[in-house]
Amino acid sequence: MNETPVSSNNNGAAANGAAANGALIRLQAVTKVYGTGIAAVEALKGIDLRIGQGEFVAIMGPSGSGKSTCMNILGCLDVPTAGTYFFQGRNVGRLTQDQRALLRREHLGFVFQGFNLLGRTSALENAELPLIYRGLPVKKRRVLAREALASVGLSGWETHTPAELSGGQQQRVAIARAIVTHPKVLLADEPTGNLDSERSREVMELLTALNRDRGITILMVTHEPDMAKYAARQVHFMDGLIDGRSTEGGA
Amino acid sequence: MFLETVLLAQRELRRNVLRSSLTVLGIVIGVAAVITLVTIGNGATQQVAEQIGSLGSNMLQLRPGQGFRGPGGASSDSKRFTLEDAQAISNDIPGLAAVAPTANASTQAIYGNENWSTSITGSTNDFLKVRNWDLDSGREFGDGELQSGRAVCIIGATVKKELFGGQEPIGQSIRLKKIAFQVVGVLKSKGQASFGNDQDDFVLIPIRTLHRRIAGNADVGGIMVSVRDADAIDEAKSAIERLMRERRRIAYGGQDDFNVGDMREIMSTVTGTTKILTALLAAVAAVSLVVGGIGIMNIMLVSVTERTREIGIRLAIGALGREVMMQFLVEAVVLSGFGGIVGIALGLGAAAAGSVVLKVPFVLEPGIVVLAFGFSSVVGIVFGFFPARKAARLDPIEALRHE
Ligand SMILES: Nc1ncnc2c1ncn2[C@@H]1O[C@H](COP(=O)(O)OP(=O)(O)OP(=O)(O)O)[C@@H](O)[C@H]1O
Numbered sequence: 001m002n003e004t005p006v007s008s009n010n011n012g013a014a015a016n017g018a019a020a021n022g023a024l025i026r027l028q029a030v031t032k033v034y035g036t037g038i039a040a041v042e043a044l045k046g047i048d049l050r051i052g053q054g055e056f057v058a059i060m061g062p063s064g065s066g067k068s069t070c071m072n073i074l075g076c077l078d079v080p081t082a083g084t085y086f087f088q089g090r091n092v093g094r095l096t097q098d099q100r101a102l103l104r105r106e107h108l109g110f111v112f113q114g115f116n117l118l119g120r121t122s123a124l125e126n127a128e129l130p131l132i133y134r135g136l137p138v139k140k141r142r143v144l145a146r147e148a149l150a151s152v153g154l155s156g157w158e159t160h161t162p163a164e165l166s167g168g169q170q171q172r173v174a175i176a177r178a179i180v181t182h183p184k185v186l187l188a189d190e191p192t193g194n195l196d197s198e199r200s201r202e203v204m205e206l207l208t209a210l211n212r213d214r215g216i217t218i219l220m221v222t223h224e225p226d227m228a229k230y231a232a233r234q235v236h237f238m239d240g241l242i243d244g245r246s247t248e249g250g251a
Numbered sequence: 252m253f254l255e256t257v258l259l260a261q262r263e264l265r266r267n268v269l270r271s272s273l274t275v276l277g278i279v280i281g282v283a284a285v286i287t288l289v290t291i292g293n294g295a296t297q298q299v300a301e302q303i304g305s306l307g308s309n310m311l312q313l314r315p316g317q318g319f320r321g322p323g324g325a326s327s328d329s330k331r332f333t334l335e336d337a338q339a340i341s342n343d344i345p346g347l348a349a350v351a352p353t354a355n356a357s358t359q360a361i362y363g364n365e366n367w368s369t370s371i372t373g374s375t376n377d378f379l380k381v382r383n384w385d386l387d388s389g390r391e392f393g394d395g396e397l398q399s400g401r402a403v404c405i406i407g408a409t410v411k412k413e414l415f416g417g418q419e420p421i422g423q424s425i426r427l428k429k430i431a432f433q434v435v436g437v438l439k440s441k442g443q444a445s446f447g448n449d450q451d452d453f454v455l456i457p458i459r460t461l462h463r464r465i466a467g468n469a470d471v472g473g474i475m476v477s478v479r480d481a482d483a484i485d486e487a488k489s490a491i492e493r494l495m496r497e498r499r500r501i502a503y504g505g506q507d508d509f510n511v512g513d514m515r516e517i518m519s520t521v522t523g524t525t526k527i528l529t530a531l532l533a534a535v536a537a538v539s540l541v542v543g544g545i546g547i548m549n550i551m552l553v554s555v556t557e558r559t560r561e562i563g564i565r566l567a568i569g570a571l572g573r574e575v576m577m578q579f580l581v582e583a584v585v586l587s588g589f590g591g592i593v594g595i596a597l598g599l600g601a602a603a604a605g606s607v608v609l610k611v612p613f614v615l616e617p618g619i620v621v622l623a624f625g626f627s628s629v630v631g632i633v634f635g636f637f638p639a640r641k642a643a644r645l646d647p648i649e650a651l652r653h654e
C-alpha cells in the first residue's frame with residue numbers, strides 16, 4: 001500500500017492514551033427507538049462507548065442486536081432518541097441535518113456491504129465523488145482519486161465501471177472513495193458480507209494497513225470472528241446493549 | 252461547480268436518450284407552436300399594415316355606425332349614406348382630390364363557359380383615384396355611363412385571367428346577376444395576394460348601376476375621400492364630420508352615428524385585431540408547454556425513484572440536501588431548455604415554410620425567441636422543483652436500503 005503522508009497519524013497510541021475526555025467518539029446512554037406506541041422498537045437500549053483516535057474496532061453481535069442502528073448514529077446519518085453522542089467534543093444530536101452532512105463530508109468515510117457504487121460510472125469518477133462536494137477543481141480531484149485507487153491496488157482500473165469489476169474490486173473502489181478525502185473515521189457495515197473468504201481477507205488487510213499507516217480510525221461491523229480478529233478491539237452487541245465480551249479501547 | 256452540475260445533468264440525460272427525447276417532446280411541440288404562430292402572425296400583421304399603408308396616408312373613409320370595425324364591419328342598423336351625401340362632401344369641402352361613394356355586392360361573373368365568384372364594388376372613377384389603382388388597358392367610365400347607370404364594368408387582373416384566359420376582354424360582355432356588363436377597362440395587377448384577400452379579384456361598376464340592377468336599393472355603404480394635401484387631413488376630417496352631423500341631423504353634443512376613419516386609425520384597428528388573434532393562438536399553444544412541463548415532472552419523479560440509492564450515496568458522503576436538489580433541478584432545466592431550443596429551431600423552420608405557403612413575409616422577432624426559451628426553462632424549474640425537493644428530502648439511511 002502506498003504511503004501517502006497524512007497529518008496527525010502514526011501517534012495513534014498517544015491519542016488512544018488520551019482517551020478520557022479527549023476521546024474522538026463518545027456515546028453516553030444512547031438509545032434509539034423506531035416507531036411509536038405499541039409498534040415502537042427499541043433498537044438501542046442505552047449504549048456507552050468511547051473510541052479513541054486511531055483505533056480499529058470490530059462490532060459484532062447477532063442479527064437485530066442494533067449494530068447497524070449504532071453505526072448509523074456513529075456515522076452521523078441518524079441521531080439518538082435519547083442520550084448524547086460527542087464527535088470530537090461536538091454534540092451531534094444538537095446539529096442540524098446540514099451540519100451533520102458537513103461533518104460527514106469533512107471527517108467520515110463510508111463502506112457498505114453492498115458496495116453502493118454509482119452504476120455506469122467509472123471507478124475514477126466513483127472515487128472522486130466526495131471531492132465534488134468539497135468543491136475541488138476537476139484536476140485536483142482526478143489526482144487525488146487516482147492516488148486513492150492506487151492505494152487500494154487498483155491502478156490501471158480507473159476507467160472500468162462497477163459492472164466490469166469483481167466484487168472484491170468494487171469494494172476496493174468503495175474503500176478508495178471512502179478514504180479519498182483523508183477522513184478521520186472510516187465506518188464499514190459488513191464490508192465483507194458479500195465477498196468470499198479470499199476477497200474478504202484482501203479487504204481486511206487493506207483496512208488494517210489504512211489503520212496502521214494512516215492512523216484512520218476504523219469502525220467495522222462483522223458477523224465473522226475471522227474478520228473481527230483483524231481489529232484490535234471488539235464490541236459485542238446483544239439486544240440493543242453492549243455485553244461483557246467486549247474488549248476495552250486502548251487497553 | 253454550476254457548469255459541472257450542468258455537464259453532469261446532460262450526461263445523466265444522455266444515458267436515457269429515448270426517454271429524455273420523449274420527455275421533452277411536449278415542450279418541443281409547445282415552443283414550436285408558439286414560435287410558429289407568433290412569427291406567422293407578425294408577418295400577417297406586417298403585411299396588412301403594408302397593404303393599408305399602400306393606400307396612402309391621405310385617405311379618409313366614412314362608414315355608418317360608431318367606430319371602425321375592420322373591413323366590411325359597418326354596423327347594419329345605422330342609417331346609410333346617400334349619393335347626395337357624397338355630392339355634398341365633394342361640393343362643400345375644399346381641398347379634396349376625390350370623393351368616391353361605394354356599395355358592395357358579391358356574385359358570380361360569367362363569360363361563356365367560365366364562371367367566377369367575385370366581389371363587385373359600385374362606385375365612380377374617383378374610386379380608382381382614391382385607391383391609386385391604374386388601368387392596364389381600356390378606359391374609365393364615361394360621365395353618361397355613370398349618370399344613367401349603364402351596364403359597364405372595369406375588371407381586375409384575376410377576374411380577367413379566370414374568365415378570359417389569354418383572350419382580350421375589352422369590348423366583351425360578362426354576366427353579373429343575369430345582366431350583361433360590357434368590359435370597358437382592365438386594372439393593373441396589384442400582385443399581392445394573401446389570406447384569401449386578393450385585390451385583383453375585383454369588378455368595378457358604376458354605383459347607380461349597382462343600385463338599380465343588382466342591389467335594388469340606393470344605399471351607399473361608405474364614402475372614400477382622398478385629401479389633396481396629406482397635411483390637411485385633420486382639417487378635412489373635422490370638416491366632413493361637421494357636414495355629416497348637419498346632414499344627418501345630429502344635435503350638438505349628440506352621439507355620431509357615423510365615423511370618419513383615417514389610415515392611422517384603420518391601421519391600428521386592423522393590426523390590433525391580428526395581434527389579438529396571434530396572442531390568442533399563442534396562448535392556446537402555451538397550454539401545451541404546461542402539459543410538457545407535467546411530462547417533465549412525471550419523468551423526474553420516476554428518475555428520483557430509480558436513483559434513490561444514488562441519492563442515498565451522495566447524501567451519506569456529505570452532499571447537502573440543497574446540493575442534491577440543485578442537481579435534479581438543473582437536470583429538469585437542461586431537459587426543458589433543450590426542448591426549448593429544439594422547439595425554437597422547429598418553430599422557426601415551420602414559420603419559414605408557412606410564410607411561403609401563406610404568402611406572408613417572414614418576420615423574425617428575437618423577443619419571442621428569447622421569451623420562448625426563458626419560458627421553457629421556467630417550466631423546467633417549476634415542474635422540476637417538486638421532484639428535486641423530494642430527492643433532497645430523502646433519508647440517506649432509507650435511500651441506501653432502497654432496492
Ligand atoms: N428503520 C427502522 N424502522 C423500524 N425498525 C428498525 C429500523 N431499523 C432497524 N430496526 C429494528 O431495530 C433493530 C436493530 O436493527 P439493526 O439493523 O440495527 O440490527 P443489526 O444488528 O444491524 O442486524 P443485522 O446483523 O441483521 O444487520 C431490529 O429489530 C430492527 O428490526
Ligand SMILES: [Mg+2]
Pocket residue numbers: 067068069189
Ligand atoms: Mg446491520
